[in-house]
Amino acid sequence: MAIRLDSSSRTTVARNPERSRERILNAAFKEFAAKGFAGARVDQIARRAGINKRMLYHYFGDKESLFRHVLRRKMAERKTWGIATPDEPAESLPYWFDLACKDLDWIRLLEWEALQFLDKSLIDEERRGAATADAVARIARRQKLGFLDDTFSPEQILLAMVGLTWFPVAFPQLTRLVTGQSPFNQDFQTAQREFLRRFAQAFSKNDHRKTAQNGSRRNGHAKEVK
């Protein structure tokens, strides 16, 4: 009882600016995902991070600037994931679904944004546009290499792939109504991964290849992955 956790954590923080920045960004990400940009409160973020509010402003400026830092950190992380995406759609769709499941807070943050910024320009829109353009370019590259159907535009493929892989997590209540299972249920996830692996042929180069995959290659994938 002699140790006061609160003040001791503040001391740690003051001694280690790197770690305290990290704690603030984690706390801010949680708060923005839970309440959206408009509803999030900086003093709540400071409390979650165990840091006083003045220190937080010192590191990150106001709420909008803090949000921008959170976005940029997530964009950097998601870029790494984007680059690591397998070329074969039969592998990339389950991979993106797994990322959606583990990155639920990101999807929730984007849902808040969809609701709150419908007609407004986005915070950090320019940089986010550049990050999205990179994702489109990675799709176009896979089309050139023959992994993805090049009769669709890369933008349409990207939207369709994200829609398919995110939807059950973005609308968990609908998933539950439709399947009787939460999207965070292991059995649901196993079945969904398998569905996406097979459904992925819809994005493949051409129908002849699809027919070929339907026999040996599709089974091959099922063994390769996981």
Add this chain to the structure above:
Amino acid sequence: MAIRLDSSSRTTVARNPERSRERILNAAFKEFAAKGFAGARVDQIARRAGINKRMLYHYFGDKESLFRHVLRRKMAERKTWGIATPDEPAESLPYWFDLACKDLDWIRLLEWEALQFLDKSLIDEERRGAATADAVARIARRQKLGFLDDTFSPEQILLAMVGLTWFPVAFPQLTRLVTGQSPFNQDFQTAQREFLRRFAQAFSKNDHRKTAQNGSRRNGHAKEVK
């Protein structure tokens, strides 16, 4: 200036209970879509409807009961749309996309719900489960008739179709980042409809049929629809 609009509209309402109920439900749907169940305010709904709050409680009870009425009216409307869905996926996907565009408030209401009811049971869950089961049964019927691939479960097909057709509207800011266009832009919608029409073969019975469609039938569809 002698006419006070506010009191005159209240008089109309009192004289026509059917119409006043309708006005309340419309106003409530708008308010729930704009702010979610938690954020919606009954006095704001009464104001939007031009009806006093006591009258509103008299017709619909409390906020939760009002929400239930809004849901049920939407479920009835969407059931009609569900029954009218074309059997061919090349027609049903563009049809569902069009519905998503025109029913944006419904999708927004469900996004609020996804954010606010993550682990809680839903308002009117049982009846909504029954409505969803009907939608799954309609998919299963189309599988039996050979319109949809029956090697996928009807639940998976339903989730995938809704995910593909709703995503651009549910995440308008991502659609804008990816394509440079709002999902409510006419050019975007025309291109998306065409994409969905072609992509729909992914749901078709088998790859042989897909290959056949790829030639004559796919073109046939493009002419039939619109």
